[in-house]
Amino acid sequence: MSANRANNVDKLPSKDDVETARVSSRTLAKYADQSRVKLSIEGGQGKDELILPGPALDLLLNILGEISQGNAVNVMPVHAELSTQEAANLLNVSRPHLVKLLESGEIGFTKVGTHRRVLAKDVIAYKQATDAKRTEALDELAEIAQLNGMGYD
Structure with missing residues (x-):
């Protein structure tokens, strides 16, 4: 996570973030019953592919759901x-x-x-x-x- 993103953990998502999360959540929800999903990522660093295990997919769907409702999200391990x-x-x-x-x-x-x-x-x-x-x-x-x-x- 970049220093800029780390400092904005408690910041509410922008309207653009809310809309992007809403669309992404709907798309990703189609694959919620899968044990693994393969994602393709494009950005300033090029293009990569990664595989998410089911629990990571569930977590990502929960995060996107919260952001799509305008909520800030903080992730912590259960043993913290x-x-x-x-x-x-x-x-x-x-x-x-x-x-x-x-x-x-x-x-x-x-x-x-x-x-x-x-x-x-x-x-x-x-x-x-x-x-x-x-x-x-x-x-x-x-x-x-x-x-x-x-x-x-």
Whole structure:
């Protein structure tokens, strides 16, 4: 990644980037069920071909999907150790709330000196579990509303 691209990691994509990602995502999605895809790349350095394994294709489709919605994207390995602030940001909660989750045992952590470190995979697992509970609760509320004729058809 060039120095210029590295400094723009948190920058929102331009309208041109959004449109390019949308078109690229649609094209690439046709090959989503493949275990490998061969891509041809042309640019200032010439022309190259590369083969992407299925997991890389899935990741690229997710990235393009986010960019096509105007979202900035940051990729991190699941085994990355996060600070409490980074983990809180990932969950979109305050750092003190995250510390309460850690201390109550809802999310695992280790201590490095006086600092808590949280594995990204543990934060992601917690987020998926809470999202599933939230969806289940909303489905139950919608069902109750329908049974009581509250206008949610």
